[in-house]
């Protein structure tokens with residue numbers, strides 16, 4: 059079953075949960091709650107990547123994430139830092155984070171790759187084309203279409219990560235749902251996710267609360283509000299688990315765990331698996 063990465067956005071302005079966990083105390087409490095709900099990893103971020111968002115100063119981002127990372131590591135969590143900046147990656151790894159989740163795949167600040175390589179950390183490289191204030195201008199995937207183009211552009215980021223000295227076994231790739239993508243692009247990437255498998259890395263998917271779910275569930279062109287998309291997301295989680303996705307980046311860890319329990323119960327009973335054969339006790 060996929061690993062579950064619980065999201066802790068220490069930001070005032072994330073689209074999904076902006077402002078809810080924007081002090082160290084609140085963010086740590088939320089991280090502990092996600093751990094209790096069954097998160098395998100906590101992803102701590104201090105920059106909103108919501109379409110149209112402006113970037114915080116480096117010092118602001120550091121102030122947001124480093125104290126939270128330190129406390130959650132001390133509490134025994136496996137921590138990832140969601141950053142595109144080498145200074146923040148460096149400080150986060152020094153504070154005990156083990157993974158750098160770089161939504162730009164090394165494009166925003168190529169030095170992130172060297173920092174990750176130097177620390178022997180795990181690297182999540184997401185497909186990305188531009189910062190949040192401009193990404194809506196980069197949704198043209200012609201002539202090859204979104205799946206082939208994302209695959210090619212992710213392969214380039216993989217090559218850059220390997221060239222910087224990051225081990226292949228420590229690289230995770232992510233199609234970057236919602237980042238310079240329309241709703242239709244996101245669905246295409248989900249349907250044809252297997253086409254990214256030949257790149258040879260585990261795949262992470264972040265669909266939680268994203269606007270393509272809001273528009274799917276919307277009525278008369280009015281999207282379903284951000285905090286009412288969880289049932290649809292849970293359905294997607296179960297489908298992705300059945301497809302063998304390696305990691306899911308989610309806000310609601312409990313709902314995700316429930317969906318994974320269903321997926322696992324089904325998969326264990328596939329014909330050919332021994333647990334399909336019931337015992338006397340099972341029948342009782």
Ligand code: PMM
Pocket residue numbers: 065067072073074075106107108140159160161182184232234235262263264265266267307
């Ligand atoms: N999405 C967001 C932020 N970070 N990281 C990865 N690897 N993949 C994603 O899809 C992703 C990400 C934006 O969502 P949020 O504002 O709810 O965190």
